[in-house]
Amino acid sequence: MKVWAADGLSFAVPIDSIVKIVENFKKNGRVVRPWLGLKMLDLNPMIIAQLKxxxxxxxxxxxxxxxxxxxxxxxxxxxxxxPGDVVVEFDGKLVESIKEIIDIMGDKVGVPFKVLVKRSNNVTVSLTVIPEEADSSR
Structure with missing residues (x-):
């Protein structure tokens, strides 16, 4: 993609993303994205230290x-x-990033996922969430 008056600026899309989108189109005739209704933030040691x-x-x-x-x-x-929950496992897999959660969900809408979260004072809770199809107006 070329941007007017932005010499040398370009955009790239990872091929893995394109492959998933093409597979989605073949399977569903459209791109299906699951929606949980969560804002999420990847944690790293610096952010964790600040929150503590x-x-x-x-x-x-x-x-x-x-x-x-x-x-x-x-x-x-x-x-x-x-709010304040920390997702540590999603569908039985340890997670460190939002991308990992998105990859695990794939295009699965209506499929229950077991999620392990840590809460204040180290309370561990197991939840089951069933994603809905993302509405493009959200």
Whole structure:
């Protein structure tokens, strides 16, 4: 893609992403994206240290995905997610990034996923979330 008056600027899309989109079109005639209703943030040691500094009750984790916001009425809210949860396992797999969660979900809509979250004071909770198809207006 070329941008006017931006010499040398270009965009690239990873081939793995394109392959998944093409497979989706072949299978469904459109791109299907699952939606949970979570805002998510990848955690790293620096962010974890800052969060622990703000609140001593922040869970003892080395990595994971922080949930700062849960959309009201969403599959995530119905599953029991709360702001401040840290996703440490998704579908039985340890997760360190949002990308890993997206890859695990793939195009699975209506399929239940077991999620392990850590909450304040190291409370571990097991949740089951069933993604809905993403609405392009969201």
């Amino acid at each position: 500094e703000r609140s001593s009750s922040f869970p003892d984790v080395k990595n994971g995905v922080l949930v700062p916001m849960v959309t009201p009425g969403s599959p995530a809210e119905r599953a029991g997610f709360r």
